[in-house]
Amino acid sequence: MQAHIHGSGFGTAASVQAFAARNLQLLSAIETTLGVLKADTAYVRIMAGEVEDCLAKLKSEQSDCPLDPSGRVCDLLHKCLDSASRMYADNKARKASAEKDSRLTPEDGIVDAFDAFLEGLRDLHDRHVDLLDWVETHDALLVPSSGKAYGSVDELFLAMGVKV
Structure with missing residues (x-):
């Protein structure tokens, strides 16, 4: 055993x-x-489960009142989406570093753990997208129609205050 340690480059007990x-x-x-x-x-x-439960509850209530007339909730949901995207990018880079680390082996489970976390982040992001889309669509459908017809897209944009 001593010869093996010495031959491996380990010269001392230290x-x-x-x-x-x-x-x-x-x-x-x-x-x-x-x-x-x-x-x-x-x-x-x-x-993600909480967001999904929230959406299911909103859908089941069939409210005929706007849920986010000020746009504050949707702004917060956009911030959640941005945060989830940043976390995903950061952790994808960390996973890539782990894959390149020669000290780690597949048996260590680090890459698999990053995969599970990234999947969770994707699911959380997707649930927020679903909730945001539903709230925006719900509120948009409650806005009364102006009854006006426009001859072109440019006329519609001008009426909306969008410069062409």
Whole structure:
């Protein structure tokens, strides 16, 4: 055994201890990362479920009142979408780093944990899109028609205050 350690480049017991400590630090970092990703994945899945439940409740109530006349809720939903997109991009880059890290193996589960988290973020994003679309459509359908007919798209845009 001593010859094997010496032949591997480990000349002293201190070198062996340093190598072991480095491996323990890596294992600790892997465990911490897996724990955080698992907790974050569970959290985004819960949030996606809450958004889905909210949408289902709104659909079942069939309200004939505008839900967001000031646009505040839709503005907040747009911010949620932006946040989810940023988180997705950041974590996709982290996953790519993990894939390139020669110290990690598939058995460590880091890449799989990132995949699960990214899937959760996609689902959360999609649920927010569904809710935003539904609220905007619901409120738009409640706006009374002007009864005017326009001869061209340009006339319609001008009536809406959009410069062509």
